[in-house]
Amino acid sequence: MKVVYFVHDINDPAVHRRLRMLDDGGAATVLLGFCRKTAVTPKKIPAIVLGYTSDAKLLQRALAVLKAALTMPRWHSALIGADLIIARQLETVVLAALARRLMGNRAPLVYECLDIHRVMLSNGLLGRAMRVVERFALRESTRLMVSSRGFIDQYFLPTYHTLPPVELVENKVLQCELTEFPGAIGPSIQSYKPGPPWRIGWYGILRCRRSLDLLANLTRSLPGIVEVTIRGRVAETALPDFEEILAATPGLHFEGRYDRSTDLPTMYGTPHFFWAVDFFDGESSSWLLQNRLYEGGLFRCIPLARRAVETGRWLAHFKAGVLLDDPIDETLTQFFRTLDDATFRAAQDAMALIPLAAFLHDKSYCEAMVTRLAVRQMHATVAADGLENRC
Secondary structure, three states, rough: EEEEEEEEEOOOOOHHHHHHHHHHHOOOOEEEEEEEOOOOOOOOEEEEEEEOOOOOOHHHHHHHHHHHHHHHHHHHHHHHOOEEEEEOOOOHHHHHHHHHHOOOOOOOOOEEEOOHHHHHHEEEEHHHHHHHHHHHHHHHHEEEEEHHHHHHHHHHHHHHHHEEOEEOOOOEEEEHHHHHOOOOOOOOOOOOOOOEEEEEEEEEEEHHHHHHHHHHHHHHHHHEEEEEEEEEEOOOOOOOOOOHHHOOOOOEEOOOOOOHHHHHHHHHHOOEEEEEEOOOOOHHHOOOOHHHHHHHHOOEEEEEOOOOOOOHHHHHOOOOEEEEEEOOHHHHHHHHOOOOOHHHHHHHHHHHHHHHHEEOOOOOOOOOHHHHHOOOOOOOOOHHHHHHHHO
């Protein structure tokens, strides 16, 4: 099956994981997309660069999409023979829809939405204009693929009422990745000793200022009782004073970037807890399910999460994790001030009871997903009480 995949950033590691998922599902994928810098694509994946864009610059990205549309004769032949077209994020689904119309291609078009930008929630002129564009994208799409049910319940249904069939594809770890750390996963409980010091890991793209402040204040309030290890890519535009805060907070330790293919067992096998809290994208952060939820859960590390958001609801379903109420700074400090061995062991036991399938996508799932996406379906009115079967 030939799949044409339009993406907002060819270099995004999450894009590479989706390509791996499509490959595991039996698809031969052609990649078209924009770059933040020189394109770095997985081996054996044909890639066409449509232009270059920058983070947090919506106007520049819109102009890049317009330029790509004007140069469509250069790349639209990539769609010839496509059995399925997937477009990741709004800017590329519009481009894919236009190319599909131009060519008269009737392959199913999937709109893959991974987050809801704060502009989409605005009642200003720009927000209304963006929702007009998204309404066109939804009308052109044969499926809407999301990583969290929260996006459907909290945004898409209240905003548009009528949607194409919905496909829920959580950001679980792929089973085909496990060959890179054999024997490191499973329901066994970590053997290291409880604290203090209690250790927290915060990993990924580091851009949430409030998370940094919460963790820094926690270690200052409870010196010697809580320590935080940070690894990943620091978004300098969001955290310009990251180095200064590290220098002023002995309980924070930054260990640089990591290789997801090899470092996960150490990252999640060392701390007692991992940070599954995020405020960066406003309401969207309350609706999403983070990658680290599945990565940390796979290695039975205990998540610290907000109770009133989608991540908290996911964990509450399994009666697991540490669920923090507002005001989060107070409940977080109180939890670690009173934490004892028995409470920690009980939290470990709860994580061990979650089935591995809750954290993993195996090959059969990937195959079934590709097959489902490739079936052309008519639009349907998706009601909240009927969503369960679609997701």
